[in-house]
Amino acid sequence: MHLTLRQIKIFEAVARHLNFTLAARELHLSQPAVSMQISQLEDSVGLPLLEKLGKRIHLTEAGQEMRRYCQRMLHDLRELSEVMGAIRGGRQGHLRISVATTANHFATRLLAAFIDRYPGTRLSLDVTNRKHLLAQLANNETELVIMGEPPVDEQLESVPFMENPLVVIASARHPLAQEEATISLQRIAEQNFVAREPASGTRATMERFFLAHGLPLRTSIEMTSSEAIKHAVEAGLGLGIVSIHTLELELETRRLKILEVEDFPIRRHWYLVHLRDKRLAPIAQTFSAFLLGPDAANLVNRPDLAPGARLP
Ligand code: PGA
Numbered sequence: 001m002h003l004t005l006r007q008i009k010i011f012e013a014v015a016r017h018l019n020f021t022l023a024a025r026e027l028h029l030s031q032p033a034v035s036m037q038i039s040q041l042e043d044s045v046g047l048p049l050l051e052k053l054g055k056r057i058h059l060t061e062a063g064q065e066m067r068r069y070c071q072r073m074l075h076d077l078r079e080l081s082e083v084m085g086a087i088r089g090g091r092q093g094h095l096r097i098s099v100a101t102t103a104n105h106f107a108t109r110l111l112a113a114f115i116d117r118y119p120g121t122r123l124s125l126d127v128t129n130r131k132h133l134l135a136q137l138a139n140n141e142t143e144l145v146i147m148g149e150p151p152v153d154e155q156l157e158s159v160p161f162m163e164n165p166l167v168v169i170a171s172a173r174h175p176l177a178q179e180e181a182t183i184s185l186q187r188i189a190e191q192n193f194v195a196r197e198p199a200s201g202t203r204a205t206m207e208r209f210f211l212a213h214g215l216p217l218r219t220s221i222e223m224t225s226s227e228a229i230k231h232a233v234e235a236g237l238g239l240g241i242v243s244i245h246t247l248e249l250e251l252e253t254r255r256l257k258i259l260e261v262e263d264f265p266i267r268r269h270w271y272l273v274h275l276r277d278k279r280l281a282p283i284a285q286t287f288s289a290f291l292l293g294p295d296a297a298n299l300v301n302r303p304d305l306a307p308g309a310r311l312p
Contacts, residue, residue, distance in 0.1 A: 096124045134150075
């Protein structure tokens, strides 16, 4: 069976009007042209689709089926054209994004708001540490990455969009949590730290910070998420250094305390990163504009962390 789109459109119009003249007028064709297409269609199907009884045209059983399928195909075609338009316009599509383990604390909130605004978005989200994020970028396995401090690399395009301060946390029962005055770095360096794994960006920053101050970093235990670190710190296994973005609940419930330490917080930023030469899909461009626009910091519920804002 060999059908053309033109035949499908013509048959649907004839079957709807049950009248060749009206169908021809609607399609801006001559009546003989319409009749010819219908008889070619009947030849190719091998069945009569219309029958004339007196002056009236009727659909045969095959014609009724043909009308049902033609309507469905034309409906699908209209929908296809709308979907293509939405993809072109960046209002729908498959967003592939990877975020740093720490960033997941706010990224899901941002993504939920984005999907709420663009419900046609299909999302693949990978949550992993800095080392893996860089490997994914290098292998073109993800389109966009949210991470702290990307390396200086000509192949990467990195845009900061929000502050990411790292603070020292202690259990509310820790002796240092009772201190009123600013704690010296020297005293902090005498403490044991619950730290992230070596491939983590937070960990790399901690190490660089202590090294730059000529002080040792004593790590008692390693853990692969801020959640685990917070639990360990709360249980009294040591101090922790985490992004302030991970702390909301623990500060509200006063289970953890941010210590006031000399030279803290360590000021950093969150970046949106992608391969410079990669042509971003329209939906990724829309997300990028959303993230870099004015709403993102508010959605994270920390407008105080927007670029340029000062920590309390
Ligand atoms: P991380 O990255 O989750 O790998 O520590 C976050 C960051 O660099 O701040």
